[in-house]
Amino acid sequence: MTDELNEPLGLNEPLEPRPARPRGKRTKSVVAALLLCGAGGAALLLSLRDPQAGQPVAVARIEMVEPPPAPASVPMERASVTETDKRADEIADIEKRSGVKVTRVGGGELPGALIIRLDEQHTALAPAPDKRLVEKGRSGPLPKIGADGAKPMEVYARPATISARLPAGAPRIALVVGGVGLNAQLTASAIDELPGAVTLALAPYGADPESVAAKARDRGHEILLQAPMEPYDYPRENPGPHTLLTTRGAGLEDLHWLMSRFSGYIGMVNYLGAQFTADETALTPTLTDIAGRGLLFLDDGTSPRSLVATLAPRLALSAARADVAIDAGASGEAMEKALTQIEALARRNGQAIVAAGALPQTMTRLARFARELERKGIALVPLSALASRIEDKEAKAGKWK
Numbered sequence: 168m169t170d171e172l173n174e175p176l177g178l179n180e181p182l183e184p185r186p187a188r189p190r191g192k193r194t195k196s197v198v199a200a201l202l203l204c205g206a207g208g209a210a211l212l213l214s215l216r217d218p219q220a221g222q223p224v225a226v227a228r229i230e231m232v233e234p235p236p237a238p239a240s241v242p243m244e245r246a247s248v249t250e251t252d253k254r255a256d257e258i259a260d261i262e263k264r265s266g267v268k269v270t271r272v273g274g275g276e277l278p279g280a281l282i283i284r285l286d287e288q289h290t291a292l293a294p295a296p297d298k299r300l301v302e303k304g305r306s307g308p309l310p311k312i313g314a315d316g317a318k319p320m321e322v323y324a325r326p327a328t329i330s331a332r333l334p335a336g337a338p339r340i341a342l343v344v345g346g347v348g349l350n351a352q353l354t355a356s357a358i359d360e361l362p363g364a365v366t367l368a369l370a371p372y373g374a375d376p377e378s379v380a381a382k383a384r385d386r387g388h389e390i391l392l393q394a395p396m397e398p399y400d401y402p403r404e405n406p407g408p409h410t411l412l413t414t415r416g417a418g419l420e421d422l423h424w425l426m427s428r429f430s431g432y433i434g435m436v437n438y439l440g441a442q443f444t445a446d447e448t449a450l451t452p453t454l455t456d457i458a459g460r461g462l463l464f465l466d467d468g469t470s471p472r473s474l475v476a477t478l479a480p481r482l483a484l485s486a487a488r489a490d491v492a493i494d495a496g497a498s499g500e501a502m503e504k505a506l507t508q509i510e511a512l513a514r515r516n517g518q519a520i521v522a523a524g525a526l527p528q529t530m531t532r533l534a535r536f537a538r539e540l541e542r543k544g545i546a547l548v549p550l551s552a553l554a555s556r557i558e559d560k561e562a563k564a565g566k567w568k
């Protein structure tokens with residue numbers, strides 16, 4: 168009998184052999200299974216990373232639509248812009264030809280600025296350099312008297328125009344501001360803020376003195392060349408390169424270097440120079456050369472020992488001396504006192520010359536002083552007007568201040 172309890176079912180029967188499977192098919196099945204598992208795992212990972220996994224997702228189709236045609240008003244707007252530009256060009260041309268500087272507060276553009284300030288109408292000066300008045304020098308172009316007798320101090324000068332509101336014979340004041348060209352901001356203030364009748368003295372140093380000279384003259388200022396001259400405590404106080412020195416004797420190389428720095432000036436004014444202007448041996452050839460080139464000379468009035476007043480008549484040099492020199496370090500009170508003195512001198516003598524420096528603490532006050540003169544019955548005139556007057560009526564008679 169068969170022991171069914173102790174022998175598992177079917178173990179007593181012989182096993183039939185199974186047919187062998189080809190090895191290649193089995194391998195392919197295993198690989199396929201692995202690939203399916205890998206794909207499933209990747210899908211699972213992607214679903215875990217997708218923030219919208221398991222959420223409904225809608226896909227919308229975006230179509231590009233051509234913009235609608237421009238309305239009929241667009242060509243009219245373009246035409247109006249073109250018309251505005253045309254008007255702006257016309258206004259700019261009018262302003263340029265009128266000689267009036269227009270300042271648009273806030274930097275507004277033409278023609279829609281809300282606030283416009285009209286500055287004074289400036290007098291146009293003769294172009295510089297004038298070929299008749301230039302000769303070639305070792306250091307550059309030098310001024311000279313033209314073959315027709317034209318002089319730089321006359322050709323380059325600003326005409327003295329007196330307001331019709333002033334009485335005949337009104338006293339005159341010439342204001343000379345020196346040190347222009349050394350500081351860009353102060354130079355711009357001197358050129359733009361001071362009335363055109365103010366004479367500017369330009370230093371021979373700076374990056375582009377010729378450009379500064381052109382801008383000053385374009386605004387109506389006649390200009391001087393400020394020449395550094397030897398002070399008493401030289402070289403401890405050194406005015407700068409090519410300073411005119413008493414030790415150089417009659418040599419004019421430094422003078423000609425200074426003269427060649429820019430063009431269009433009517434003459435020269437000393438910067439420091441107490442030692443040089445008191446030395447007749449050094450000063451005489453310098454003033455002789457200046458006179459021979461048709462230039463005038465202004466003594467800034469800072470040295471009581473200056474010999475310019477004595478030598479000028481002998482050399483036929485048109486010259487003048489400042490009545491008042493406003494010190495560079497003058498306080499507000501000292502400046503007010505000096506300006507009051509200038510007015511008194513002008514009323515008493517009929518004219519007065521004041522020399523000052525282009526410094527921050529003086530520019531605003533000088534500009535206001537210059538613009539208030541007409542209201543006080545005094546004419547503001549360029550230096551050339553008073554220097555010529557001195558030469559004609561006083562220098563020839565040997566009378567100087």
